[in-house]
Amino acid sequence: MKIVIIDYGAGNIQSIKFAIKRLGYEAVLSKDVEEISNADKVIFPGVGEAGSAMKMLRSTGLDKLIPTLKQPVLGICLGMQLMCKSSEEGNTQGLGIFDVKVVKFNDGLKVPQIGWNQIFNLESQLFEGVNENEYVYLVHSYYVPECEETIAKTEYGVEYTSAIKKDNFYGVQFHPEKSSDAGAKILENFLKLEVRN
Amino acid sequence: MLTKRIIPCLDIKDGRTVKGINFLELRDAGDPVELAEIYARSGADELVFLDISATEEKRKTLAELVLRVAEKVNIPFTVGGGISSVEDVDILLKNGADKVSINSSAIKNPQLINDLAAKFGNQCITVAIDAKKIDGEWIVHLMGGQIPTELNLFDWAKEVEKRGAGEILFTSMNNDGTKNGFANEALARLSSELHIPIIASGGAGNMQHFCDTFKEGKADAALAASVFHFKEIEIIDLKQELRRNGIAVRI
Numbered sequence: 001m002k003i004v005i006i007d008y009g010a011g012n013i014q015s016i017k018f019a020i021k022r023l024g025y026e027a028v029l030s031k032d033v034e035e036i037s038n039a040d041k042v043i044f045p046g047v048g049e050a051g052s053a054m055k056m057l058r059s060t061g062l063d064k065l066i067p068t069l070k071q072p073v074l075g076i077c078l079g080m081q082l083m084c085k086s087s088e089e090g091n092t093q094g095l096g097i098f099d100v101k102v103v104k105f106n107d108g109l110k111v112p113q114i115g116w117n118q119i120f121n122l123e124s125q126l127f128e129g130v131n132e133n134e135y136v137y138l139v140h141s142y143y144v145p146e147c148e149e150t151i152a153k154t155e156y157g158v159e160y161t162s163a164i165k166k167d168n169f170y171g172v173q174f175h176p177e178k179s180s181d182a183g184a185k186i187l188e189n190f191l192k193l194e195v196r197n
Numbered sequence: 198m199l200t201k202r203i204i205p206c207l208d209i210k211d212g213r214t215v216k217g218i219n220f221l222e223l224r225d226a227g228d229p230v231e232l233a234e235i236y237a238r239s240g241a242d243e244l245v246f247l248d249i250s251a252t253e254e255k256r257k258t259l260a261e262l263v264l265r266v267a268e269k270v271n272i273p274f275t276v277g278g279g280i281s282s283v284e285d286v287d288i289l290l291k292n293g294a295d296k297v298s299i300n301s302s303a304i305k306n307p308q309l310i311n312d313l314a315a316k317f318g319n320q321c322i323t324v325a326i327d328a329k330k331i332d333g334e335w336i337v338h339l340m341g342g343q344i345p346t347e348l349n350l351f352d353w354a355k356e357v358e359k360r361g362a363g364e365i366l367f368t369s370m371n372n373d374g375t376k377n378g379f380a381n382e383a384l385a386r387l388s389s390e391l392h393i394p395i396i397a398s399g400g401a402g403n404m405q406h407f408c409d410t411f412k413e414g415k416a417d418a419a420l421a422a423s424v425f426h427f428k429e430i431e432i433i434d435l436k437q438e439l440r441r442n443g444i445a446v447r448i
Binding site: 012013014015018019021022047048049107109110111112113114115116117118135137139140141155156175177178179180181183184 | 198199200201202237242243264267268269271272273290291292293295315317318319320321363364392393394417418447
């Protein structure tokens with residue numbers, strides 16, 4: 001199985017690579033259109049600021065490629081947010097895979113939310129063998145509101161989308177690579193998804 | 198519900214843990230990676246590695262250590278100690294650290310906080326503040342708490358937040374090493390005046406101290422070293438005790 005982590009200069013890619021290695025797979029980092037297109041599984045990471053991340057995607061043409069991918073794609077953290085229509089962060093236009101707008105947490109809360117919170121209302125194969133209310137590690141200031149494509153929710157002042165799915169596109173707000181055994185299970189579930197032709 | 202975090206801190210010198218570590222299951226008592234793995238398994242929510250070495254090769258040794266930790270450990274970790282430039286941070290994050298902690302370098306050059314936040318995002322920038330209460334006023338100290346500055350804790354903390362820190366690690370030097378509990382009054386004030394998470398550090402001696410710092414000190418996380426290294430407190434027992442006291446923790 002060929003696993004590609006999209007390398008566009010954003011995020012803690014090394015940790016994702018190691019997490020995949022701990023599961024017994026190898027992943028390669030790539031920004032090459034052909035290599036990404038030919039992968040069995042694509043991971044779209046992201047840490048940092050939405051506007052500058054989109055700029056980096058545009059400069060490499062990856063903004064055009066990602067929405068056209070047919071194999072399972074997993075957006076992590078900012079990666080998931082960039083798959084949405086737009087973000088309040090820097091008033092950024094996203095990839096538009098999910099028709100939802102990313103918004104900032106309420107002023108009354110400590111932002112960023114940093115730490116372990118629970119995921120619930122779990123749907124999809126991604127969460128097979130994962131308990132309701134399992135703890136995962138999150139670090140973010142903006143969130144995806146609840147929508148039709150929500151497959152897991154988390155509560156922080158508001159109930160919001162902590163995982164999302166549409167066709168072959170999956171997104172998780174939390175960091176599976178840093179979420180202990182539960183995170184490893186979710187990552188493994190993603191890697192074991194059937195490839196649709 | 199967002200849970201309160203328990204964070205063991207490992208002091209590192211030349212790539213090895215320094216403080217006496219009392220773990221029978223360790224094959225190599227000085228190996229930070231092995232110790233980190235044990236903590237991750239025993240319920241720690243996060244780890245902090247504080248590099249106190251002062252050698253020429255310090256940067257390289259630390260970057261290598263971060264890579265080895267990232268390979269084995271599946272919980273988040275922060276690295277601090279002598280970090281003073283965007284380049285320093287770049288290599289540590291690239292090698293797999295989740296956050297970096299800066300202290301003296303931020304006091305000497307506050308613009309560094311803005312630069313790091315702009316380049317890497319504020320979520321990975323922790324500013325550590327060492328302060329000591331002198332004649333009723335909390336004064337920020339430099340160099341691991343040896344040199345007093347002109348800065349007031351609360352003013353500096355607010356400036357740090359404004360400049361883009363994602364989190365503050367506050368160590369009370371009045372409490373550090375005493376095992377008499379955390380500086381909850383100052384912590385509660387920080388928590389109410391700021392809008393970013395606050396990590397309490399300095400003074401942990403028993404489980405009640407953790408309970409108090411979350412309840413009275415309104416801390417978002419609590420950091421300690423010796424009580425964990427010497428197994429005076431097992432993290433799992435601590436978390437069960439916190440839960441019995443109505444504090445949300447990950448078990």
